[in-house]
Each structure stands twice: as C-alpha cells, then as structure tokens.
Amino acid sequence: MGRSSSLPLFETKSSRKRLLFKFYLASVLVAICLIWVYRISYLPEGLLQRWAWIGLFIAEVWFTFYWIVTQVLRWNPVYRFTFRDRLSQRYEKYLPGIDIFVCTADPVMEPPIMVVNTVLSVMAYDYPPEKLNVYLSDDGGSDLTFYAMLEASKFSKYWLPFCKKFNVEPRSPEAYFRSAVEPLDEPDNKVKEWHVIKILIDGRDPKFVDSEGQTLPTFVYLAREKRPQYPHHFKAGAMNSLIRVSSSVSNNPIILNVDCDMYSNNANSIRNALCFFMDDEKGHEIGYVQSPQAFENITKNDLYGNSLHVIAEVEIAGLDANGGAPYFGTGCFHRREALCGKQYSKGYKVDLKKVDEKTAEVSSKKLEEVSKVLASCSYENDTEWGKEMGLKYGYSTEDVMTGLCIQCRGWRSINYSPERKAFLGVAPTTLLQRIPFKLQVSYCTYLLWAANSLATLYYVSVPSICLLRGISLFPQASNPWFQPFAYAMLSNRIYGLGEFVWCGGTFHGWWNDQRIWLFKRTTSYFFASADNILRLLGFTKSAFAITAKVVDEDVSKRYEQEVMEFGSQSPVFNIIVTLALFNMFCFLGVMKLIVFSQTKILDEFAVQIILCGLLVIINMPVYEALFFREDKGRMPTSVTCKSVVFALLIYSMAVF
Numbered sequence: 001m002g003r004s005s006s007l008p009l010f011e012t013k014s015s016r017k018r019l020l021f022k023f024y025l026a027s028v029l030v031a032i033c034l035i036w037v038y039r040i041s042y043l044p045e046g047l048l049q050r051w052a053w054i055g056l057f058i059a060e061v062w063f064t065f066y067w068i069v070t071q072v073l074r075w076n077p078v079y080r081f082t083f084r085d086r087l088s089q090r091y092e093k094y095l096p097g098i099d100i101f102v103c104t105a106d107p108v109m110e111p112p113i114m115v116v117n118t119v120l121s122v123m124a125y126d127y128p129p130e131k132l133n134v135y136l137s138d139d140g141g142s143d144l145t146f147y148a149m150l151e152a153s154k155f156s157k158y159w160l161p162f163c164k165k166f167n168v169e170p171r172s173p174e175a176y177f178r179s180a181v182e183p184l185d186e187p188d189n190k191v192k193e194w195h196v197i198k199i200l201i202d203g204r205d206p207k208f209v210d211s212e213g214q215t216l217p218t219f220v221y222l223a224r225e226k227r228p229q230y231p232h233h234f235k236a237g238a239m240n241s242l243i244r245v246s247s248s249v250s251n252n253p254i255i256l257n258v259d260c261d262m263y264s265n266n267a268n269s270i271r272n273a274l275c276f277f278m279d280d281e282k283g284h285e286i287g288y289v290q291s292p293q294a295f296e297n298i299t300k301n302d303l304y305g306n307s308l309h310v311i312a313e314v315e316i317a318g319l320d321a322n323g324g325a326p327y328f329g330t331g332c333f334h335r336r337e338a339l340c341g342k343q344y345s346k347g348y349k350v351d352l353k354k355v356d357e358k359t360a361e362v363s364s365k366k367l368e369e370v371s372k373v374l375a376s377c378s379y380e381n382d383t384e385w386g387k388e389m390g391l392k393y394g395y396s397t398e399d400v401m402t403g404l405c406i407q408c409r410g411w412r413s414i415n416y417s418p419e420r421k422a423f424l425g426v427a428p429t430t431l432l433q434r435i436p437f438k439l440q441v442s443y444c445t446y447l448l449w450a451a452n453s454l455a456t457l458y459y460v461s462v463p464s465i466c467l468l469r470g471i472s473l474f475p476q477a478s479n480p481w482f483q484p485f486a487y488a489m490l491s492n493r494i495y496g497l498g499e500f501v502w503c504g505g506t507f508h509g510w511w512n513d514q515r516i517w518l519f520k521r522t523t524s525y526f527f528a529s530a531d532n533i534l535r536l537l538g539f540t541k542s543a544f545a546i547t548a549k550v551v552d553e554d555v556s557k558r559y560e561q562e563v564m565e566f567g568s569q570s571p572v573f574n575i576i577v578t579l580a581l582f583n584m585f586c587f588l589g590v591m592k593l594i595v596f597s598q599t600k601i602l603d604e605f606a607v608q609i610i611l612c613g614l615l616v617i618i619n620m621p622v623y624e625a626l627f628f629r630e631d632k633g634r635m636p637t638s639v640t641c642k643s644v645v646f647a648l649l650i651y652s653m654a655v656f
Contacts, residue, residue, distance in 0.1 A: 009090075009275040009283070010082045014321070018076075024495055025071055027487070032064050034484035038475065049471045052462055056473050059455040066448055067492070073318030080320075080416050082275035084268060091278060096352040097131040097252035098270055099336075101242045103235055104260035105139040112148035114261055114426075117172040119149065121264035122256070123156050123217045124163040124171035126271065132217035133250040137238040141223040149221050156216055163267070170424070172263035175296065220249060222375060230377040233386060235329070236398040240390035243340065244374040249367055253352055255339060259330040262293070262425040269422040273333040276414050277352060284349040287338035287411025288403070291331040292316060295427035301508035303562045304434040305516035306427035309503035316415045325415035327403025331423040335411070339402075341389040344410030430555060430565040432572065434516060450532065453525035460522065460579060460615055461650075464586040467608045468654040474607035485607060515618050522579060523572040558633050566625040567633040577626065577635065577643035578650075580619035585651045587612045 039057040044050050100122045104110045115136070123134055138145050155173075163171050170176055224241045226232045233240075239257060246252070254277060256270070266272075273289045276282075292312035319325055337350070373379065380386065386393030392401040407413060416422075428434040466473050475481035500510040555565055566573060590609055593601060602609065625635040 031488040077317035101257040107142035121172040126267040224375040236391035291422035294421040305513040320415040329399030429559040450528040456521040477606035581647035
C-alpha cells in the first residue's frame with residue numbers, strides 16, 4: 001500500500017528509434033547548403049534575371065528557416081499516459097470541485113440545440129455530480145437559448161442517470177443517438193428508457209421525474225451586461241466574467257472551458273486531467289492541461305484539411321516536450337490561480353484534495369445580486385482584468401497569448417491526447433469557413449504561418465512568369481546541381497506524406513491538405529500579415545468572427561461527397577482563381593513550345609515546368625468550379641470574370 005501511494009499518476013514517454021528521422025534531417029540540411037552554394041556561386045548577369053534570382057533565394061532562405069523550426073518540434077515529441085485507477089484509489093473521497101465554462105455568442109450561427117447538447121455532455125461526466133458546476137455564458141443574450149437551457153436542466157434529471165446506468169459514450173444526446181447501434185443491457189428497461197428520452201426531447205409529458213434521486217450538477221446561466229461605451233472584449237471578456245461569477249458561487253480550483261460546439265466525447269476527461277494536477281511530484285507545477293481539437297464531421301479524405309492530425313500528434317507533442325503546449329481556447333483544464341495571474345514558485349504547493357469550495361448556504365437571490373455586479377460592463381474599469389488577470393485583451397488570439405503569459409509566469413502546460421478524444425466539434429464545411437478572410441495566427445512555430453505568405457506567393461508566381469520570359473531560375477536537369485534541388489523537394493514531400501499517413505490520414509487526404517496549405521498561405525495568411533501591420537500602425541482594429549456551425553442541406557451534401565464549395569463572392573477566391581488561371585496559361589504556353597519541337601526547354605526549365613504543372617494539378621477543383629460544375633457551389637460568375645481579366649493581364653505583361 002505504501003508503495004502504491006507513491007506511484008505517479010501519469011507517465012511521459014519519448015519517441016525512440018528516430019535514427020531514420022535524424023538521417024533525413026541531416027541529408028536535407030546538406031542538400032539545402034548545396035542549394036545555397038549554387039545560388040551564391042551562379043548569380044546571373046541580366047538585371048531582371050538577377051533580381052528574380054535574388055528574390056527566389058530570399059524565399060528559399062525563409063523556407064529553410066521555417067523548416068528548421070518545424071523540425072525542432074519533431075526532434076523529441078513526448079506522449080502522456082494517465083493512471084486513473086491510482087487516482088481513484090488514492091483520492092476518490094477528496095476529488096476537487098470543477099467549474100465548467102461553456103461560451104456561446106450567436107443563437108443563429110450557434111443553434112441552441114447545439115449548446116444544449118454540449119452542456120448536457122459536460123454535466124454527465126463520470127465524476128461526483130455535487131462537485132460539478134456548469135456555467136453558460138450567452139453573449140447573444142438570446143431568449144431562445146435561455147429557455148433551451150431551462151429545458152436542458154429538466155432533461156438532465158433523466159439524461160444523467162441514463163448515461164451512468166448504461167455507461168454510454170459519447171454523452172451528448174444528439175451524438176449518442178446518432179451513433180448508437182449496439183443494443184443496451186437490460187432489454188426490458190431499454191424500451192422504457194429510450195421512450196423517456198424521446199418524450200423529454202419532444203417535451204410532450206412533463207410528469208416524468210428522476211426516480212433515483214441523485215444530486216445534479218449546479219447550472220448557472222449568464223448573459224453579461226453590454227453597453228456601447230464599454231468594450232466587451234468578445235470571448236475573453238465572457239471568460240473573465242465567468243471566472244469572477246464562479247468565484248462567488250463555487251470557486252473551485254480547476255476550471256474547464258469548452259466552446260459551445262465542442263461536446264464531451266470522453267466521460268473520463270476530468271479524471272485524466274486530475275492525474276496531472278494531483279500528481280505528488282509534478283502536479284503543483286502544472287498550470288493547464290490542453291486537449292487537442294478534434295472534429296466529428298471529417299470526410300474520408302479530409303477535404304478541407306480539418307483533421308489537424310499532424311499538428312496534434314506530432315507538433316504539439318514536440319512543444320509539450322519543452323513544457324510549452326499551447327492553450328487553444330477550448331478543451332482546456334486550468335488551475336484557477338494560474339488563470340487569475342498567480343506567479344509560480346517552487347516552494348508553493350496547493351493540496352487540491354484539501355481545497356474547500358464554497359459550501360456556505362447563500363440564497364439564490366443574494367448570489368444573483370453579487371453576480372450582476374461581477375458581470376457588469378463597468379466592473380473591470382481600472383483593474384488588472386485582461387492584463388494580469390484572466391484572459392488577455394487586445395489580441396485576436398487571446399487564448400494563445402493567455403497560455404504564453406501563464407507559461408511566462410513559471411507554470412508548465414501539458415498536452416494530453418488520449419486514444420478516445422476528449423472533445424469533438426464541428427469542422428468547417430466550406431472553403432471560406434476553412435480559410436477565414438481575416439486573422440490567422442498561432443503559437444511559436446505557428447506565429448510564422450502568416451509570414452510564410454509572401455515567400456509562397458513569390459514561389460507560385462515568379463518562376464512561372466520567368467518561364468514565359470525564358471529566364472531560368474534553376475539548374476538544368478542534366479546539371480549535377482539539379483540533384484540537391486530534386487532531393488530537398490522530393491524527400492520533404494515524401495516524409496510529409498509518410499507522417500500524414502502515420503497519423504491516420506490517407507494519400508488523398510494528404511493531397512487535399514497540401515491544397516489547403518497552398519490556399520491559406522496565398523490568401524488568409526497574406527491578409528493576416530497586411531491586417532496585422534495596419535493594426536500596429538493604428539489603421540484597423542482586431543475583430544472577432546464567429547464561424548457558422550450550421551449549413552444548408554445542399555452545402556452539406558456536397559461536403560459529404562467531397563466536392564469543394566466556391567459558391568460565394570470573396571477576395572479569397574479572386575486570388576486563388578487568378579493564380580490558378582495564370583499558372584494554367586503558363587503551362588499551356590510551355591506545352592505548346594514543347595510540342596512545336598522546342599524540346600530542349602525540358603532540360604533547361606525542368607524545375608519550373610514541374611512546379612507549374614504541380615500547381616495546375618493541385619488546382620483541379622478550381623478549374624472544375626470555373627468551367628464544368630452546374631451546382632450552386634460553382635465559382636460565381638463575377639469572380640470568374642475578374643480573375644480571368646487579372647490572369648490574362650499578368651500573362652500579357654509577362655509575355656510582352
């Protein structure tokens with residue numbers, strides 16, 4: 001017994017036998033060095049050719065720097081494993097209370113039924129219900145959402161016993177009944193329980209009550225005060241209001257926050273997180289435990305690159321090796337004091353099993369009065385909220401910046417990705433949702449995402465322009481200097497494909513991911529860079545955009561068939577189509593020269609022809625949307641006309 005009480009509640013395993021990766025890394029570095037030697041040694045004479053050469057070299061230097069940063073993440077990724085049985089044996093009677101925050105902002109884009117399913121899923125955790133407190137922040141102040149929550153609280157009296165009786169997964173009612181195919185135990189009771197669920201969902205019979213008499217989690221609905229003269233700071237402001245209100249109601253030491261579309265998919269998520277926080281040796285160092293984002297509506301070949309498999313399984317695991325797992329704004333368990341601005345110190349330890357949440361009997365009316373003050377729009381004036389306390393204000397990615405600040409105060413963060421994902425959300429089902437018009441920023445490596453746009457735009461346009469003008473930017477295929485270029489490009493793509501498949505993807509899915517990677521770098525990342533520069537200069541302000549969680553039936557059907565959606569006007573599509581058409585014109589022009597006996601250009605311009613050809617192939621869905629499709633998801637005529645004019649203009653300038 002003494003030995004078992006000293007065993008850790010979690011273990012960390014590093015990736016082993018990475019000799020092949022290290023060989024790949026070293027060989028690509030050698031190839032890159034040879035490419036640089038070639039660029040410096042063979043600088044062309046002509047003015048135009050020289051500047052195109054120098055620009056390409058600068059882009060390659062940037063790509064090298066970014067590639068090295070991404071490989072650092074892959075050097076020694078770590079993976080965490082928990083021991084819930086040890087947690088139960090040791091601390092079952094002393095488990096701390098948990099405050100769960102759910103945020104919603106728009107009843108149209110985030111339907112109340114979605115919010116209800118998320119709330120019910122987190123109320124049904126495999127955890128003592130008297131120690132759960134669920135808070136919903138409704139920034140839309142919707143009456144529909146409010147009354148939906150009233151019905152959800154009634155329904156929870158039946159749903160929670162049902163979940164525990166049959167140990168169902170997932171515990172979102174909609175997700176469970178959509179996926180349930182196995183018959184439940186106790187066939188006689190099965191019909192009765194399912195009948196109860198259906199009646200309660202339909203709301204036809206109010207006489208059903210919970211016959212088991214079990215305690216239910218506390219539920220708090222909050223629609224904070226908003227006035228035009230006071231900034232409300234979007235989701236960050238909502239989270240900070242919830243932190244203050246919860247401190248007067250329950251004040252539990254651990255906070256879980258989820259978005260309204262990310263329902264709980266694993267009933268043991270809380271216990272898994274507590275294995276980190278309550279570990280005797282390292283638990284006191286941990287500020288938050290982040291679960292990676294996962295989505296339930298991913299198509300077989302991941303049409304829009306939503307799965308994030310490589311990021312979650314490889315890159316974030318690499319960040320975690322250095323205590324730097326980022327906070328993604330949802331699916332994260334926080335230590336309350338770390339989130340509220342407390343500095344970590346080695347000698348400071350809080351015994352979570354002895355932390356007493358608020359248990360004093362306070363009337364609901366009194367709590368409501370106190371909460372109104374804490375949630376008022378003027379409460380934060382001349383305070384540290386949004387600066388040193390709570391989530392950070394003034395950033396479009398307040399979650400990432402908050403996580404960075406928590407780490408800067410000395411706390412460690414943990415990335416935990418169990419086999420059964422902790423949360424499942426709704427992935428974007430259109431291209432415009434996947435490629436937001438505005439800001440795209442992330443963490444460490446991902447802070448460089450937006451900066452990649454300029455180098456990528458240069459690489460997908462200038463080599464094609466130079467191909468039309470007869471300017472060679474790469475060595476001939478028969479030249480020995482061609483080999484470093486070929487090796488660096490091929491080995492990088494082959495390794496990326498292998499990594500993607502290892503993480504559970506398919507070849508077609510990897511190809512789709514490459515397409516989305518190209519679209520994002522040439523559009524949203526470019527707009528993000530420009531917007532950020534303008535914001536720093538004081539010309540624009542950050543905005544918060546809510547992604548629609550519902551789509552019409554036609555869009556959903558095309559998504560399930562893995563047909564890309566282009567059916568709306570956007571500057572994003574203008575850039576995508578212009579680049580696609582321009583490269584198609586260039587490729588057709590080169591093919592015409594090759595057909596008419598100028599086959600020598602195959603050797604001289606091999607790399608540029610291959611690059612242009614690959615850009616044409618990867619843009620096939622764009623050409624289909626432009627010229628062949630008849631459905632509502634085809635490219636709008638106005639976008640087609642504008643893009644054709646732009647592409648022909650660039651083509652004419654390049655040729656003449």
